[in-house]
Amino acid sequence: MAVITCGCTLLVLAPLFFVLVFLVGTGWSALNWDFFTRLPGAAGETGGGMTNAIAGTLLLISLAGVVGIPIGVLGGTFLAEYPAARLSQVTRFAADVMNGIPSIVMGLFAYVLIVLPMRHFSALAGGVALGVMLIPTVMRTTEEIVRLVPHSVREASLALGIPQWKTTLRVVIPTAAAGIVTGIMVGLARIAGETAPLLFTAFGNRFWNWNVLRPTAALPLQIFAYAISPFDDWHRQAWAGALTLVSIVLMVNIVARYAASRQVKSR
Amino acid sequence: MMERPVVERRAAALIDHTTAIQAENVHAWFDRLHALRGITMTIPERKVTAVIGPSGCGKSTFLRCLNRMHELVPGARVSGAVLMDGRDIYTPGVDPVQVRRRVGMVFQKPNPFPTMTIYENVAAGLTLAGEGSRKTLDEIVEQSLRAAALWDEVKDRLRKPGTSLSGGQQQRLCIARALAVSPEVLLMDEPASALDPASTLRIEELARDLAKDITIVIVTHNMQQAARVSDFTAFLLDGELVEYGPTNDLFTKPRERRTEDYITGRFG
Numbered sequence: 001m002a003v004i005t006c007g008c009t010l011l012v013l014a015p016l017f018f019v020l021v022f023l024v025g026t027g028w029s030a031l032n033w034d035f036f037t038r039l040p041g042a043a044g045e046t047g048g049g050m051t052n053a054i055a056g057t058l059l060l061i062s063l064a065g066v067v068g069i070p071i072g073v074l075g076g077t078f079l080a081e082y083p084a085a086r087l088s089q090v091t092r093f094a095a096d097v098m099n100g101i102p103s104i105v106m107g108l109f110a111y112v113l114i115v116l117p118m119r120h121f122s123a124l125a126g127g128v129a130l131g132v133m134l135i136p137t138v139m140r141t142t143e144e145i146v147r148l149v150p151h152s153v154r155e156a157s158l159a160l161g162i163p164q165w166k167t168t169l170r171v172v173i174p175t176a177a178a179g180i181v182t183g184i185m186v187g188l189a190r191i192a193g194e195t196a197p198l199l200f201t202a203f204g205n206r207f208w209n210w211n212v213l214r215p216t217a218a219l220p221l222q223i224f225a226y227a228i229s230p231f232d233d234w235h236r237q238a239w240a241g242a243l244t245l246v247s248i249v250l251m252v253n254i255v256a257r258y259a260a261s262r263q264v265k266s267r
Numbered sequence: 268m269m270e271r272p273v274v275e276r277r278a279a280a281l282i283d284h285t286t287a288i289q290a291e292n293v294h295a296w297f298d299r300l301h302a303l304r305g306i307t308m309t310i311p312e313r314k315v316t317a318v319i320g321p322s323g324c325g326k327s328t329f330l331r332c333l334n335r336m337h338e339l340v341p342g343a344r345v346s347g348a349v350l351m352d353g354r355d356i357y358t359p360g361v362d363p364v365q366v367r368r369r370v371g372m373v374f375q376k377p378n379p380f381p382t383m384t385i386y387e388n389v390a391a392g393l394t395l396a397g398e399g400s401r402k403t404l405d406e407i408v409e410q411s412l413r414a415a416a417l418w419d420e421v422k423d424r425l426r427k428p429g430t431s432l433s434g435g436q437q438q439r440l441c442i443a444r445a446l447a448v449s450p451e452v453l454l455m456d457e458p459a460s461a462l463d464p465a466s467t468l469r470i471e472e473l474a475r476d477l478a479k480d481i482t483i484v485i486v487t488h489n490m491q492q493a494a495r496v497s498d499f500t501a502f503l504l505d506g507e508l509v510e511y512g513p514t515n516d517l518f519t520k521p522r523e524r525r526t527e528d529y530i531t532g533r534f535g
């Protein structure tokens with residue numbers, strides 16, 4: 001049994017290890033100050049960086065959070081507090097279906113809903129596509145965590161003459177906060193690397209952009225564009241971009257784990 | 268024949284006091300389970316009334332009918348009347364939230380809010396309701412902690428988590444939290460059953476002290492405790508009120524055979 005367990009652990013760890021080693025090996029050499037601070041160079045030129053793509057990814061993640069976090073947290077809380085309600089059953093089913101929808105379809109959805117009416121690509125459309133993908137993850141983790149809040153905590157509040165809705169918002173959610181934050185960060189890390197939903201929403205941009213109504217660069221898009229280009233320097237930069245992206249995801253995951261361990265301690 | 272004078276004297280003992288709560292023919296259900304079968308009793312103001320009986324006889328259910336907490340359990344139902352100031356708290360239009368502010372509750376297991384400090388726990392009833400300025404809160408928190416005999420132990424660490432206290436202290440914190448919203452009645456559901464003997468004694472003393480100002484109803488399955496703390500005792504069995512009267516009479520000259528069997532330890 002122990003042998004099988006060890007074997008499985010190795011099987012899981014091995015790909016992660018190789019990806020990391022390979023990424024560091026190939027991406028490290030292209031990582032320099034310019035990479036983080038300069039805009040992309042002209043096609044075929046050596047040099048330039050991905051600073052706008054890094055910023056664009058952060059912008060997209062923020063937009064996705066604005067869309068996905070409130071809906072996910074409130075929805076998940078509702079599922080936990082009224083598990084048997086008809087609306088809960090429908091919502092839970094919808095979340096599961098949404099979880100299984102291919103991410104490119106989410107991009108199409110945002111394309112039809114936002115890009116077509118506005119007649120141009122935008123960070124907003126990309127953020128909405130990612131935000132919708134965020135909802136089921138945040139909702140299901142929130143549901144699980146809120147369900148862990150002891151019943152006695154709710155009773156204490158209700159017995160003080162605090163109305164049900166205030167008990168939920170001011171006592172139950174704060175009690176579950178650390179776990180909810182963990183769920184949010186895991187969800188954000190998951191969407192940070194999504195490429196397909198951005199192809200015809202955020203679209204990409206060679207320049208700086210902070211306007212949410214304009215197309216924006218994003219790390220995954222930039223990596224894709226550079227990887228399929230014929231230039232060696234861009235290939236190297238694609239690897240550096242991949243390393244940066246994985247580092248961001250890894251960092252968010254580590255912070256999430258830390259938050260989760262704090263939650264356990266405070267119990 | 269011998270019983271009559273005793274009964275009359277007992278009735279008189281209750282009539283002498285102002286009524287805090289009058290329960291009339293209270294029935295309670297959990298789905299199909301008929302947990303309370305017509306309880307009628309008068310709870311006197313500013314006295315300690317104990318509710319005793321074997322496990323599962325409906326003590327907690329009865330208590331939770333008095334502040335409309337019973338109906339929070341899915342499938343739970345209540346019938347009958349619970350009068351406060353002559354008005355039935357189950358009249359349509361009465362807000363259960365208001366009832367719960369007048370009738371506070373302390374639970375079997377201490378349940379401070381895990382994310383709140385000692386101070387925030389005590390102030391929670393007011394702050395969550397959006398009441399109380401900073402200054403009045405400070406005052407109310409101190410008063411409530413003093414009333415719960417906890418002030419001296421925590422005054423230097425009000426900003427520490429409520430869960431950092433010992434079990435006995437946590438229970439007194441919960442009492443302070445309940446007192447902070449100035450209830451007229453405090454329901455205590457086996458408040459000491461999870462505590463060590465020393466903490467238990469402190470809670471009992473506290474119940475007696477509090478009865479100078481507010482009405483206390485305390486559930487216990489410990490008869491010595493009922494005898495020590497209460498002025499009146501009600502004995503419940505299988506959802507029915509078997510006997511109710513001054514504590515001393517109930518323990519020394521029980522009228523009912525079943526009461527006698529219970530207090531002499533023949534069952535339960």
Ligand SMILES: Nc1ncnc2c1ncn2[C@@H]1O[C@H](COP(=O)(O)OP(=O)(O)O)[C@@H](O)[C@H]1O
Pocket residue numbers: 297300302320321322323324325326327328329340
């Ligand atoms: N939440 C509940 N759901 C269903 N039945 C319950 C619930 N709580 C208590 N009961 C039942 O109601 C009866 C009375 O319980 P309770 O009032 O808790 O008794 P006591 O406090 O005297 O031990 C018992 O038979 C118990 O099993």
Ligand SMILES: [Mg+2]
Pocket residue numbers: 326327328456
């Ligand atoms: Mg009980």
